[in-house]
Amino acid sequence: MSDTRHAPAKKPSKNREKLLVAARRLFAERGYAGTGTEDIVREAGVTRGALYHQFADKQGLFRAMLEKMLPEIGERLFNETMARIKHDREDLKVGCRVLLGIYADPDVRRLFLIEGPAVLGLAGWKALQAPLSTLFLHHALQHLVDEGTLAAEEMEPVAELLAGALQQAGLGIANADDPQAARERYAAGLDLIVEGLMRRG
Template sequence: MTSSRAAPAKKPSRNREKLIEAARRLFAERGYAQVGTEEIVRAAGVTRGVLYHQFTDKRDLFRAVLERMLPEIGERLYTETMARIGHDRDDLQVGAQVLLRIYAEPEVRRLFLMEGPAVLGLAGWKALQAPLSTLFLDHALRHLVEEGLIGEGDMPALIELLSGALQQAALGIAAAEDPEAARAAYAAGLDRLIAGLMRGAGK
């Protein structure tokens, strides 16, 4: 029987950082299922007691790895998009392309796209990554509202639809034998979808 009380949040510590860094490296090299907790604590230079003081189990540690990756992906998405756009209205189209390129990178693809849904479950993975796409889409679509290309009331539905499209592209890249070819195909499709949205909105 499990308690309904939430576990207390762990304070940031160097040992916690060591475990996340070691687990991230090992999971990226060989995959979640092939790495045991004994190997992780050895690589981190800590004891099993330290691991279970900081994390409930290996799955909890894996989740922490993904939570560490999310702001890194978000920062790259913002920085690389800003470097490539010529106008605020380009945020959506350019940002979608940048995000898919990040998703196709080996570490991100393996940990975030392949292992993430398998370890956390599809619903858990979608809930974890939802804030990233929602924040990006809210920011990008707000520029289109400011320019009169879409209405404020259109935003919730468009965020949901485009977030679903980005999630499906991510899962498609993860499952593909040729991730780069899959990325290019999804990128082209999203580009046409977004271009069509903007043309239609401008009528």
């Protein structure tokens, strides 16, 4: 598996967007291993040269596709959480449940949770999603710091532990025979952790 972390960024183009759209559809339908670059360029209506002008290889295209998905996940997480809460301190509990619901979405489950760790490796997959989970958890935990439930110096380790719990829940949902049932089990477990944290003070 090649390392594309240090490949220079290519100038955005219509071909790049076509390739990302095609890759997302085919990877979701057939999986990473079952999709060849020839399938992607044919679906996108571009040449192989256009693909390799934009991406170092298929793994680089896959990584870029996931990077493009992350803001979509973040926007959905924010909007659905804000629609469900009545008080800022509910951000954490509700947001965790919303995120697990997003993880159970078929495309997110297949691309982000099943193919992602397999293609990028567990460490690469965790690093890719770290900015999103950090933004969400720091925002939610800051409300608890502001109200005195959580000490400021406790926020970082608690955020790291919750990020790990959410990642593990995501992997559990991804590999479950019944993703929706698994989502409810993990949500109930996270509720216990979060409610215990919120009862402090």
